[in-house]
Amino acid sequence: MNTNSNTYTVIYTTLICVLVAAILAIVSQVLKPKQDANEKAETISQILTAAGFDDKAHWQEIGNAATIDFYKTNLAEAYTVNAQGAQVQNLDKDKAEILSVSELKVQNRNIKNGEDFEIPVYTFNNGTSVIPIYGAGLWGPVWGYISFDAGLDNIQGAYFDHESETPGLGGKIKDDPAFRAQFKGKTVDFADVKAFQIVKGGAPADKRNAIDAITGATMTSKGLDEAINNWLGAFKTYLQGRIEARAAEVAALAAAAEAEAAAENANQTAE
Amino acid sequence: MNQKMKETILNPILKGNPITVLVLGICSSLAVTVEMKGALVMALSVTLVTGLSSLICSLLRKTIPNRVRIIIQLVVVALMVILVDQLLKSFEGTYPIDKQLSVYIGLIITNCIVMGRIEAFALGNKPIPSLLDGLANGVGYGLILVIVAFFRELLGSGTLFGIPVLAKLGYVNNGLMILPPMALILIGCIIWVQRSIQKDLQEK
Numbered sequence: 001m002n003t004n005s006n007t008y009t010v011i012y013t014t015l016i017c018v019l020v021a022a023i024l025a026i027v028s029q030v031l032k033p034k035q036d037a038n039e040k041a042e043t044i045s046q047i048l049t050a051a052g053f054d055d056k057a058h059w060q061e062i063g064n065a066a067t068i069d070f071y072k073t074n075l076a077e078a079y080t081v082n083a084q085g086a087q088v089q090n091l092d093k094d095k096a097e098i099l100s101v102s103e104l105k106v107q108n109r110n111i112k113n114g115e116d117f118e119i120p121v122y123t124f125n126n127g128t129s130v131i132p133i134y135g136a137g138l139w140g141p142v143w144g145y146i147s148f149d150a151g152l153d154n155i156q157g158a159y160f161d162h163e164s165e166t167p168g169l170g171g172k173i174k175d176d177p178a179f180r181a182q183f184k185g186k187t188v189d190f191a192d193v194k195a196f197q198i199v200k201g202g203a204p205a206d207k208r209n210a211i212d213a214i215t216g217a218t219m220t221s222k223g224l225d226e227a228i229n230n231w232l233g234a235f236k237t238y239l240q241g242r243i244e245a246r247a248a249e250v251a252a253l254a255a256a257a258e259a260e261a262a263a264e265n266a267n268q269t270a271e
Numbered sequence: 272m273n274q275k276m277k278e279t280i281l282n283p284i285l286k287g288n289p290i291t292v293l294v295l296g297i298c299s300s301l302a303v304t305v306e307m308k309g310a311l312v313m314a315l316s317v318t319l320v321t322g323l324s325s326l327i328c329s330l331l332r333k334t335i336p337n338r339v340r341i342i343i344q345l346v347v348v349a350l351m352v353i354l355v356d357q358l359l360k361s362f363e364g365t366y367p368i369d370k371q372l373s374v375y376i377g378l379i380i381t382n383c384i385v386m387g388r389i390e391a392f393a394l395g396n397k398p399i400p401s402l403l404d405g406l407a408n409g410v411g412y413g414l415i416l417v418i419v420a421f422f423r424e425l426l427g428s429g430t431l432f433g434i435p436v437l438a439k440l441g442y443v444n445n446g447l448m449i450l451p452p453m454a455l456i457l458i459g460c461i462i463w464v465q466r467s468i469q470k471d472l473q474e475k
Contacts, residue, residue, distance in 0.1 A: 009336040016343060020350045027357055034361040042366070064363050164374060167302070168450055 037064065043098055044071045050145035050159040051128045052184075068096050076125050080118040085237030088118050098122075099132070101143055101161075108134040111234045119234055128156055129242075131235055135227020138219040140164040142173065142227060146183065152243050158183040160224065170220030182211040188232055190240065195232040198225040279400050283408040285469075290415040291462045292472065295383040300416055301454040303375050307432050310420030312359070312368045314413025316376060318406055320351045321385050325393040325405030327351075332394045344389045345380070352379045384408055419457045423448045 002008065045059035045067050053074070059067045078091035078098070091097040099107070099120045110117035122130040127150030134143040144160030158180050160173040172179050188195050189209040196209050198221050203210035213221035232239075289295045296317075303313045327347050328335075335343050356376045359369035369376060379385065388408050393401040424430055427448030429437035447453050466472050 003334060003336050004338065009339055012334065012336055013339055013342065016346055020346055023350065024353055027354060031357050031361040035357075038360065038363060038366040041363075042370070060367055167305075 039100065040096070040098065041067055043100060044068055044096060046159045046161060047071070047098070047122055047130050047145050050157050051122075051124055051130050051147045052157040056159065072096055074124050074126070076123045078120060078122045080120050081235070081238045082116060082118055083234065083237065085239075085241045091120060101134075101141075104132055104134040104143055105141065108230070111230055117234060119231070121235075121238070126150075131231065133227045133231040135223055135230060137162050137165050137173075137223040138170055138217075139166070142220065142224055144173075144224075144227075146228070148188075148239075151246055152239060153187055155183045155186045155188070162220075165220050166217070169214070170217040172214050172217060173220060173224055176214075179214060186211060188239070190232075190236055194225075194229050195236075196225075196228050198222075198228075276400065276403065279404050280407045283404065283411040284414060285411075286472070288411045288415065288465070289384045289387075289408050290412055290458065291465050293384075293387075295387060296412055297455075297458070299375050299378060299382060300412070300419065300458065301451045303372055304416055304420040304423050304454050305427065305449055306371075306424050307417065307420045309368060309371055310416045311413075312365065313372060313375065314409070314416045316355045316359070317379055317382065317384070317412055318409025319355060320348065320379050321388055321409040321412075322402050322406035324348045324351050324385055325388055326398055326402040328389045329393040329396060329398040329401035335394075340394070341386075341390075344386055348385050348389070349380050352377065355379070384412055415458065415461060418461060419454055422457055423453060427453075 003012075041059075041064035045056065048054065048059060048067065048071060049056045053070070062070075072093060075093055075096075078093065079087045080089045080091065080099070082088050091099075104119075107117045107119050111119075120132060124130070128147050129152065130145050130147045132143065132145050134141065136142070140163035142160060142162040142165065144158060146158045147156040148154065149156050160180070162171065162174055165171045165173065167175070186196075187208045192209055194209075197203065197207075197211075198213045199210050200213040200218060200221065202212050213225075283289060287293065290297065290300055299313065299317075304310050324344070324347050328344055331343070331347075356369065359365045359376065388405055392404045396404070421431070424432075425436060426445050429435060429442050429444050
């Protein structure tokens with residue numbers, strides 16, 4: 001048989017390609033549920049790390065099942081909010097329902113195009129709230145989670161991940177604990193030009209809504225800055241609503257305490 | 272096992288090592304040798320891919336049309352690499368490592384060792400020797416990877432397989448070890464050592 005004829009070549013190549021495509025399609029279908037489960041556990045471990053429960057390595061150590069269990073036990077509620085800051089949809093706690101990275105990508109497009117969006121908030125029993133961010137780094141997408149304490153005025157922690165930033169440079173947003181540690185104790189200031197800033201050349205020490213950028217990773221730092229601000233912008237109404245509600249609550253408590261004290265004073269005077 | 276078989280297996284590991292003698296697959300050996308764990312998984316992946324692709328291409332060698340042989344080889348190699356990547360992603364234990372190796376698993380496709388061995392060996396030899404040749408080349412590549420990773424992790428992070436070793440002795444981590452240039456220097460040192468032992472590798 002002449003293996004160099006055109007007909008043979010075309011038929012042979014076609015057959016090989018169809019065969020290989022079929023094998024890959026089957027394998028992909030069979031392994032998809034397992035891969036999705038792994039990805040979900042990874043996302044949950046990132047949320048938990050951002051919330052400050054433990055190191056990222058800890059979740060890897062205890063495994064997927066234990067991580068998801070921990071999440072379920074400690075979660076108060078998870079829901080999505082829209083541009084008006086209203087809760088749109090509850091995420092099922094018993095199924096540990098979360099928005100995957102690909103779903104964040106869709107919402108990111110909606111935010112950028114000024115369309116309706118539904119972005120998730122994860123609140124925990126200890127008062128911590130975690131919100132996601134998503135944007136473009138230098139080579140590919142960057143995303144992550146930022147957590148706030150009960151009063152929402154202090155950032156408690158953050159965790160970031162990326163698809164293909166340069167290891168040792170832009171990759172530091174994920175790999176360098178010192179970069180992430182900068183977020184702790186910072187705040188978000190919607191009155192400022194930018195709600196949160198990652199400053200090249202070092203943030204002023206007295207500025208509470210700014211941190212240092214990464215040396216040698218200007219574009220990744222810029223991308224992360226933009227991602228954080230885009231998403232904070234999207235969460236603005238929701239966050240401000242909660243801060244006001246919280247302030248009102250605190251004021252009400254203070255007023256009640258004052259009234260009580262006054263009543264006690266009056267009692268003492270009467271006596 | 273006859274003499275020829277033995278040579279097929281030993282040659283790629285010592286005298287004809289793909290990294291130190293043929294200087295192939297340098298890119299990935301710089302990128303994935305920061306930690307032992309990653310290097311080991313990468314070494315195993317490459318060994319599997321080179322072995323199996325060589326086997327399949329050797330089985331097909333009489334039917335492959337000569338004009339499109341590179342494309343057919345590429346399809347076979349790509350199939351193997353995607354299978355390895357998908358499998359790594361599916362298991363709880365290997366998922367974080369796959370995430371860490373990220374693009375480099377996919378880039379095994381472009382690793383010159385794989386295509387080089389198919390083109391140079393598998394297309395002209397029977398399946399079993401081709402399989403052995405592929406596996407041996409993978410091992411030769413992996414060996415260098417693991418040696419480099421050993422020094423980089425030990426001196427760069429003070430750990431081995433993530434377990435602290437030097438930290439207790441008051442060792443201060445050398446940041447240069449973590450960066451890719453140090454891998455190149457280390458590989459250079461390995462080549463130097465190998466060439467001073469095996470004198471016949473030196474050019475006249």
